Amino acid sequence: MPAGLSHRRVIIVGAGQAGLAVAAALSAKGLRPQHEFVVIDAAPEGQRSWGSRWHSMMLLSDARHSSLPTRRLPGDQRRHPRVDEMVDYLRFVEAGLRVETVWGIRAVGVEHRGNGSTLLLATTAGEVQTRNVVCATGAAAHPRVPKWASGLTVPGVALHSRDYLYPRQIPTSDVLIVGGGNSGVQLARELSASHRVTLAVRTPRRLRPTAGYAAAAGESVSWLSRERRAEPVFGDSYEQLRRAGVTLRPAVTAAAGTTVSFADSSQAQPGSVILATGYLPGDGWLPDAARKGTSRRTLTGMPGLFVAGMPRYGGRGADTIAGVWRDATTIAHHIIHRP
Numbered sequence: 001m002p003a004g005l006s007h008r009r010v011i012i013v014g015a016g017q018a019g020l021a022v023a024a025a026l027s028a029k030g031l032r033p034q035h036e037f038v039v040i041d042a043a044p045e046g047q048r049s050w051g052s053r054w055h056s057m058m059l060l061s062d063a064r065h066s067s068l069p070t071r072r073l074p075g076d077q078r079r080h081p082r083v084d085e086m087v088d089y090l091r092f093v094e095a096g097l098r099v100e101t102v103w104g105i106r107a108v109g110v111e112h113r114g115n116g117s118t119l120l121l122a123t124t125a126g127e128v129q130t131r132n133v134v135c136a137t138g139a140a141a142h143p144r145v146p147k148w149a150s151g152l153t154v155p156g157v158a159l160h161s162r163d164y165l166y167p168r169q170i171p172t173s174d175v176l177i178v179g180g181g182n183s184g185v186q187l188a189r190e191l192s193a194s195h196r197v198t199l200a201v202r203t204p205r206r207l208r209p210t211a212g213y214a215a216a217a218g219e220s221v222s223w224l225s226r227e228r229r230a231e232p233v234f235g236d237s238y239e240q241l242r243r244a245g246v247t248l249r250p251a252v253t254a255a256a257g258t259t260v261s262f263a264d265s266s267q268a269q270p271g272s273v274i275l276a277t278g279y280l281p282g283d284g285w286l287p288d289a290a291r292k293g294t295s296r297r298t299l300t301g302m303p304g305l306f307v308a309g310m311p312r313y314g315g316r317g318a319d320t321i322a323g324v325w326r327d328a329t330t331i332a333h334h335i336i337h338r339p
Helices: 017-028 083-097 147-151 182-191 210-217 238-243 288-292 321-336
Strands: 008-013 037-041 107-112 119-123 126-135 158-160 174-178 196-201 247-250 252-256 259-262 272-275 305-307
Touching: 008 017, 017 037, 017 083, 017 321, 107 126, 147 252, 174 182, 182 196, 182 238, 196 238, 238 247, 305 321
Parallel strands: 008 037, 008 126, 126 305, 158 272, 174 196, 174 272, 196 247
Antiparallel strands: 107 119, 119 126, 252 259
Protein backbone atom coordinates (compact mmCIF):
# COMPACT_ATOMS: atom_id res chain seq x y z
CA MET A 1 0.00 0.00 0.00
CA PRO A 2 1.46 3.42 -0.94
CA ALA A 3 2.60 5.29 2.15
CA GLY A 4 0.54 8.33 1.14
CA LEU A 5 -2.71 6.52 1.94
CA SER A 6 -1.91 5.54 5.51
CA HIS A 7 -3.47 7.33 8.48
CA ARG A 8 -5.61 9.74 6.49
CA ARG A 9 -8.89 10.99 7.91
CA VAL A 10 -10.67 10.58 4.57
CA ILE A 11 -10.03 8.54 1.44
CA ILE A 12 -11.98 9.67 -1.62
CA VAL A 13 -12.37 6.89 -4.18
CA GLY A 14 -12.69 8.45 -7.64
CA ALA A 15 -11.01 11.53 -9.13
CA GLY A 16 -13.82 12.60 -11.44
CA GLN A 17 -16.24 15.46 -10.91
CA ALA A 18 -17.77 13.89 -7.79
CA GLY A 19 -14.46 13.10 -6.12
CA LEU A 20 -13.02 16.53 -6.85
CA ALA A 21 -16.21 18.20 -5.62
CA VAL A 22 -15.81 16.40 -2.28
CA ALA A 23 -12.14 17.38 -2.22
CA ALA A 24 -13.12 21.02 -2.76
CA ALA A 25 -15.75 20.87 -0.01
CA LEU A 26 -13.29 19.29 2.44
CA SER A 27 -10.67 21.91 1.56
CA ALA A 28 -13.23 24.63 2.24
CA LYS A 29 -13.64 23.12 5.72
CA GLY A 30 -9.90 23.38 6.33
CA LEU A 31 -8.82 19.81 5.58
CA ARG A 32 -5.55 19.57 3.67
CA PRO A 33 -5.05 17.29 0.65
CA GLN A 34 -2.41 14.58 1.11
CA HIS A 35 -2.53 15.24 4.85
CA GLU A 36 -6.11 14.88 6.13
CA PHE A 37 -7.54 13.42 2.91
CA VAL A 38 -6.33 11.69 -0.23
CA VAL A 39 -7.92 10.89 -3.61
CA ILE A 40 -7.40 7.57 -5.41
CA ASP A 41 -8.60 6.43 -8.84
CA ALA A 42 -8.48 3.14 -10.73
CA ALA A 43 -7.69 4.74 -14.09
CA PRO A 44 -4.22 5.31 -15.54
CA GLU A 45 -2.85 8.73 -14.67
CA GLY A 46 -5.09 11.58 -15.81
CA GLN A 47 -7.51 9.41 -17.80
CA ARG A 48 -10.92 10.52 -16.60
CA SER A 49 -14.12 9.28 -18.21
CA TRP A 50 -14.84 12.63 -19.86
CA GLY A 51 -11.89 11.99 -22.15
CA SER A 52 -13.52 8.89 -23.64
CA ARG A 53 -16.78 10.56 -24.73
CA TRP A 54 -17.57 11.10 -28.40
CA HIS A 55 -15.63 13.98 -29.90
CA SER A 56 -18.52 16.32 -30.73
CA MET A 57 -20.29 15.87 -27.40
CA MET A 58 -21.39 19.06 -25.70
CA LEU A 59 -22.93 19.41 -22.27
CA LEU A 60 -26.66 20.06 -22.03
CA SER A 61 -26.04 22.65 -19.32
CA ASP A 62 -24.35 25.97 -20.00
CA ALA A 63 -20.96 26.83 -18.52
CA ARG A 64 -22.54 28.63 -15.59
CA HIS A 65 -24.17 25.37 -14.48
CA SER A 66 -21.29 23.09 -15.49
CA SER A 67 -18.70 23.95 -12.86
CA LEU A 68 -18.19 23.95 -9.12
CA PRO A 69 -19.06 27.16 -7.25
CA THR A 70 -15.51 27.38 -5.94
CA ARG A 71 -13.88 27.23 -9.40
CA ARG A 72 -15.80 28.47 -12.39
CA LEU A 73 -15.26 27.49 -16.01
CA PRO A 74 -13.54 30.39 -17.79
CA GLY A 75 -15.06 32.08 -20.82
CA ASP A 76 -18.61 32.80 -21.91
CA GLN A 77 -20.92 31.43 -19.23
CA ARG A 78 -23.78 31.04 -21.75
CA ARG A 79 -21.99 28.56 -23.98
CA HIS A 80 -22.38 24.78 -23.74
CA PRO A 81 -18.93 23.34 -22.94
CA ARG A 82 -17.38 20.68 -25.15
CA VAL A 83 -16.21 17.42 -23.68
CA ASP A 84 -12.54 18.36 -24.13
CA GLU A 85 -13.16 21.52 -22.12
CA MET A 86 -14.45 19.41 -19.25
CA VAL A 87 -11.29 17.29 -19.33
CA ASP A 88 -9.20 20.45 -19.03
CA TYR A 89 -11.53 21.90 -16.40
CA LEU A 90 -11.18 18.92 -14.06
CA ARG A 91 -7.40 19.12 -14.39
CA PHE A 92 -7.69 22.82 -13.53
CA VAL A 93 -9.77 22.01 -10.44
CA GLU A 94 -7.36 19.28 -9.35
CA ALA A 95 -4.36 21.60 -9.70
CA GLY A 96 -6.12 24.49 -7.97
CA LEU A 97 -6.92 22.29 -4.98
CA ARG A 98 -3.34 20.95 -4.98
CA VAL A 99 -4.73 17.44 -4.97
CA GLU A 100 -2.19 14.80 -5.97
CA THR A 101 -4.41 11.94 -7.10
CA VAL A 102 -3.01 8.46 -6.57
CA TRP A 103 -3.79 6.80 -9.92
CA GLY A 104 -3.99 3.13 -10.81
CA ILE A 105 -5.50 1.94 -7.51
CA ARG A 106 -8.96 0.36 -7.54
CA ALA A 107 -11.12 0.03 -4.42
CA VAL A 108 -12.55 -3.48 -4.12
CA GLY A 109 -14.26 -3.44 -0.72
CA VAL A 110 -14.74 -1.67 2.59
CA GLU A 111 -15.65 -2.95 6.06
CA HIS A 112 -15.62 -1.90 9.70
CA ARG A 113 -12.51 -2.71 11.70
CA GLY A 114 -13.31 -3.65 15.30
CA ASN A 115 -15.94 -1.85 17.37
CA GLY A 116 -14.71 1.70 16.80
CA SER A 117 -15.04 4.15 13.94
CA THR A 118 -12.20 2.74 11.82
CA LEU A 119 -12.91 1.50 8.30
CA LEU A 120 -10.73 -0.94 6.40
CA LEU A 121 -10.56 -0.09 2.70
CA ALA A 122 -9.42 -2.95 0.46
CA THR A 123 -7.74 -1.94 -2.79
CA THR A 124 -5.74 -3.55 -5.56
CA ALA A 125 -2.63 -2.20 -3.81
CA GLY A 126 -3.49 -3.62 -0.40
CA GLU A 127 -5.57 -2.64 2.63
CA VAL A 128 -5.57 0.70 4.41
CA GLN A 129 -7.30 1.98 7.55
CA THR A 130 -9.17 5.27 7.63
CA ARG A 131 -12.08 6.86 9.45
CA ASN A 132 -14.05 7.94 6.39
CA VAL A 133 -14.42 6.62 2.84
CA VAL A 134 -16.20 8.50 0.07
CA CYS A 135 -17.39 6.44 -2.90
CA ALA A 136 -17.19 8.76 -5.91
CA THR A 137 -16.78 6.11 -8.59
CA GLY A 138 -19.47 7.49 -10.85
CA ALA A 139 -23.12 7.13 -11.77
CA ALA A 140 -22.07 6.13 -15.29
CA ALA A 141 -19.29 3.67 -14.53
CA HIS A 142 -20.37 0.65 -16.59
CA PRO A 143 -22.42 0.38 -19.80
CA ARG A 144 -25.95 -0.89 -19.36
CA VAL A 145 -26.32 -3.56 -22.07
CA PRO A 146 -29.71 -5.21 -22.70
CA LYS A 147 -29.82 -9.00 -22.50
CA TRP A 148 -31.00 -9.37 -26.09
CA ALA A 149 -27.77 -7.78 -27.37
CA SER A 150 -25.87 -11.04 -26.81
CA GLY A 151 -27.78 -12.58 -29.72
CA LEU A 152 -26.99 -9.77 -32.14
CA THR A 153 -24.68 -10.11 -35.15
CA VAL A 154 -24.45 -7.28 -37.67
CA PRO A 155 -22.29 -6.83 -40.78
CA GLY A 156 -21.01 -3.47 -39.54
CA VAL A 157 -20.30 -2.64 -35.91
CA ALA A 158 -22.27 -3.09 -32.70
CA LEU A 159 -21.14 -0.96 -29.79
CA HIS A 160 -22.31 0.94 -26.74
CA SER A 161 -22.44 4.72 -26.91
CA ARG A 162 -19.50 4.75 -24.48
CA ASP A 163 -17.30 3.44 -27.29
CA TYR A 164 -18.63 5.75 -30.02
CA LEU A 165 -16.27 8.57 -30.99
CA TYR A 166 -17.18 9.94 -34.44
CA PRO A 167 -19.35 9.14 -37.53
CA ARG A 168 -16.59 7.58 -39.64
CA GLN A 169 -16.29 4.89 -36.99
CA ILE A 170 -19.64 3.54 -38.27
CA PRO A 171 -19.65 1.95 -41.77
CA THR A 172 -21.60 4.02 -44.28
CA SER A 173 -24.95 2.25 -44.27
CA ASP A 174 -28.02 2.14 -42.09
CA VAL A 175 -27.51 2.32 -38.33
CA LEU A 176 -29.94 1.51 -35.54
CA ILE A 177 -29.57 3.56 -32.37
CA VAL A 178 -31.26 1.91 -29.39
CA GLY A 179 -32.33 4.36 -26.70
CA GLY A 180 -34.38 7.54 -26.94
CA GLY A 181 -32.71 9.51 -24.16
CA ASN A 182 -30.41 12.47 -24.62
CA SER A 183 -27.43 10.41 -25.80
CA GLY A 184 -29.51 8.55 -28.37
CA VAL A 185 -31.06 11.76 -29.64
CA GLN A 186 -27.69 13.51 -29.94
CA LEU A 187 -26.15 10.57 -31.78
CA ALA A 188 -29.15 10.30 -34.10
CA ARG A 189 -28.81 13.98 -34.98
CA GLU A 190 -25.06 13.68 -35.63
CA LEU A 191 -25.25 10.50 -37.71
CA SER A 192 -28.27 11.63 -39.73
CA ALA A 193 -25.93 13.79 -41.82
CA SER A 194 -24.01 10.77 -43.11
CA HIS A 195 -26.07 7.63 -42.40
CA ARG A 196 -29.58 6.25 -42.65
CA VAL A 197 -30.58 6.37 -39.00
CA THR A 198 -33.30 4.52 -37.10
CA LEU A 199 -33.90 5.44 -33.45
CA ALA A 200 -35.62 2.86 -31.24
CA VAL A 201 -37.48 4.52 -28.37
CA ARG A 202 -38.76 2.51 -25.41
CA THR A 203 -40.37 5.26 -23.31
CA PRO A 204 -41.86 8.50 -24.64
CA ARG A 205 -39.86 11.44 -23.25
CA ARG A 206 -40.89 14.94 -22.33
CA LEU A 207 -39.16 17.55 -24.48
CA ARG A 208 -37.59 20.48 -22.66
CA PRO A 209 -35.52 23.32 -24.11
CA THR A 210 -31.81 22.95 -23.47
CA ALA A 211 -31.88 26.20 -21.49
CA GLY A 212 -33.99 24.43 -18.88
CA TYR A 213 -31.55 21.58 -18.31
CA ALA A 214 -29.86 23.02 -15.23
CA ALA A 215 -33.16 23.65 -13.49
CA ALA A 216 -34.39 20.13 -14.22
CA ALA A 217 -31.17 18.55 -13.04
CA GLY A 218 -31.30 20.53 -9.85
CA GLU A 219 -34.92 19.93 -8.96
CA SER A 220 -35.45 19.07 -5.31
CA VAL A 221 -36.73 15.51 -4.96
CA SER A 222 -37.73 13.91 -1.70
CA TRP A 223 -36.13 10.57 -0.76
CA LEU A 224 -39.41 8.72 -1.24
CA SER A 225 -39.70 9.89 -4.85
CA ARG A 226 -36.23 8.91 -6.03
CA GLU A 227 -37.41 6.03 -8.17
CA ARG A 228 -35.94 5.78 -11.65
CA ARG A 229 -37.94 7.79 -14.18
CA ALA A 230 -37.38 8.46 -17.86
CA GLU A 231 -35.22 11.55 -18.24
CA PRO A 232 -36.65 14.41 -20.31
CA VAL A 233 -35.09 15.05 -23.71
CA PHE A 234 -33.38 18.41 -24.16
CA GLY A 235 -32.71 20.02 -27.53
CA ASP A 236 -33.97 18.12 -30.59
CA SER A 237 -37.49 16.70 -30.40
CA TYR A 238 -38.43 13.42 -32.02
CA GLU A 239 -40.36 15.37 -34.64
CA GLN A 240 -37.25 17.40 -35.47
CA LEU A 241 -35.33 14.17 -35.88
CA ARG A 242 -38.01 12.86 -38.25
CA ARG A 243 -37.64 15.99 -40.35
CA ALA A 244 -33.89 15.34 -40.44
CA GLY A 245 -34.57 11.91 -41.95
CA VAL A 246 -34.41 9.78 -38.80
CA THR A 247 -36.86 6.85 -38.66
CA LEU A 248 -38.42 6.25 -35.25
CA ARG A 249 -39.31 2.75 -34.10
CA PRO A 250 -40.59 1.31 -30.80
CA ALA A 251 -38.39 -0.53 -28.32
CA VAL A 252 -36.20 -3.44 -29.35
CA THR A 253 -37.43 -6.65 -27.74
CA ALA A 254 -35.13 -9.30 -29.22
CA ALA A 255 -32.25 -9.96 -31.57
CA ALA A 256 -31.27 -13.12 -33.42
CA GLY A 257 -28.29 -12.94 -35.71
CA THR A 258 -28.75 -10.01 -38.07
CA THR A 259 -32.46 -9.53 -37.28
CA VAL A 260 -33.77 -7.15 -34.64
CA SER A 261 -37.38 -7.37 -33.43
CA PHE A 262 -39.36 -4.38 -32.17
CA ALA A 263 -42.23 -4.06 -29.70
CA ASP A 264 -44.78 -3.69 -32.52
CA SER A 265 -43.70 -7.10 -33.93
CA SER A 266 -41.87 -5.51 -36.86
CA GLN A 267 -38.29 -6.46 -37.69
CA ALA A 268 -35.20 -4.92 -39.26
CA GLN A 269 -31.71 -5.93 -40.30
CA PRO A 270 -29.51 -2.93 -39.52
CA GLY A 271 -26.00 -2.59 -40.82
CA SER A 272 -24.72 -1.32 -37.47
CA VAL A 273 -26.14 -0.87 -33.98
CA ILE A 274 -25.32 1.67 -31.27
CA LEU A 275 -26.65 0.96 -27.79
CA ALA A 276 -27.47 4.29 -26.15
CA THR A 277 -28.96 2.34 -23.26
CA GLY A 278 -27.38 4.17 -20.37
CA TYR A 279 -25.03 3.17 -17.60
CA LEU A 280 -24.81 1.41 -14.28
CA PRO A 281 -23.31 3.12 -11.21
CA GLY A 282 -19.88 2.29 -9.86
CA ASP A 283 -21.06 1.22 -6.41
CA GLY A 284 -20.62 -2.52 -6.96
CA TRP A 285 -17.59 -2.64 -4.66
CA LEU A 286 -19.65 -1.46 -1.67
CA PRO A 287 -21.00 -4.12 0.72
CA ASP A 288 -24.66 -5.05 0.28
CA ALA A 289 -25.54 -3.74 3.73
CA ALA A 290 -24.18 -0.32 2.82
CA ARG A 291 -26.08 -0.13 -0.46
CA LYS A 292 -29.37 -1.29 1.03
CA GLY A 293 -29.17 0.84 4.16
CA THR A 294 -29.46 4.25 2.50
CA SER A 295 -31.84 6.61 4.24
CA ARG A 296 -30.48 10.15 4.01
CA ARG A 297 -28.60 12.05 1.34
CA THR A 298 -25.08 10.65 0.74
CA LEU A 299 -25.27 8.31 3.75
CA THR A 300 -25.08 4.51 3.66
CA GLY A 301 -25.81 1.75 6.13
CA MET A 302 -22.16 1.89 7.24
CA PRO A 303 -21.10 4.83 9.44
CA GLY A 304 -18.21 6.70 7.86
CA LEU A 305 -18.99 5.48 4.33
CA PHE A 306 -20.49 8.13 2.04
CA VAL A 307 -21.50 8.23 -1.63
CA ALA A 308 -21.20 11.26 -3.92
CA GLY A 309 -22.48 11.75 -7.44
CA MET A 310 -25.04 8.94 -7.66
CA PRO A 311 -28.76 9.83 -7.80
CA ARG A 312 -29.73 6.71 -5.83
CA TYR A 313 -27.91 8.12 -2.82
CA GLY A 314 -28.19 11.85 -3.47
CA GLY A 315 -31.30 12.46 -5.55
CA ARG A 316 -31.90 13.83 -9.02
CA GLY A 317 -29.05 15.88 -10.41
CA ALA A 318 -26.39 14.26 -8.21
CA ASP A 319 -24.68 12.97 -11.37
CA THR A 320 -24.25 16.50 -12.75
CA ILE A 321 -21.45 18.88 -11.82
CA ALA A 322 -23.90 21.42 -10.44
CA GLY A 323 -25.84 18.80 -8.52
CA VAL A 324 -22.88 16.94 -7.03
CA TRP A 325 -21.82 20.03 -5.11
CA ARG A 326 -24.80 19.51 -2.81
CA ASP A 327 -23.59 15.96 -2.17
CA ALA A 328 -20.06 17.22 -1.54
CA THR A 329 -21.00 19.88 1.00
CA THR A 330 -23.30 17.43 2.80
CA ILE A 331 -20.52 14.85 3.05
CA ALA A 332 -18.00 17.44 4.25
CA HIS A 333 -20.43 18.52 6.97
CA HIS A 334 -20.91 14.94 8.14
CA ILE A 335 -17.17 14.23 8.16
CA ILE A 336 -16.27 17.37 10.08
CA HIS A 337 -18.89 16.64 12.74
CA ARG A 338 -18.33 12.90 12.91
CA PRO A 339 -16.89 11.88 16.30
